[in-house]
Amino acid sequence: MPAIKPVSDLRSYNEVLSDVHEGSPVFLTKNGRGRYAILDMKDFDRLNAAGTLMSQLEAGKASGEQSGWLSEESVRALFSL
Incomplete structure (x- = not known):
């Protein structure tokens, strides 16, 4: 409650x-x-972190839509996975 x-x-x-x-x-x-x-400060920090993550995800989506997306193979090669 x-x-x-x-x-x-x-x-x-x-x-x-x-x-x-x-x-x-x-x-x-x-x-x-x-x-x-x-x-509580821990809740506040979590809320700020979630907002930051959402902003970064949105920026990544916009970048992909403007500049084009990378294939899975390109991403793996980029990070040597």
Whole structure:
């Protein structure tokens, strides 16, 4: 069950932070609507790494579409596999 709290609970931020665990963020609402998320640093790092990977994959796809794709044999020869 996700931890959802009003932003006013930050007045006692130690209590809010004690609910933040790896894989279990705390979501804060403002005026009854989702506004903020507090994440464990490991979750934040994973999220950033996933975003970086997706950007690199998209760049590789665009490069292949513009410059042409390599055959499997070319890739193996390039990496001496």
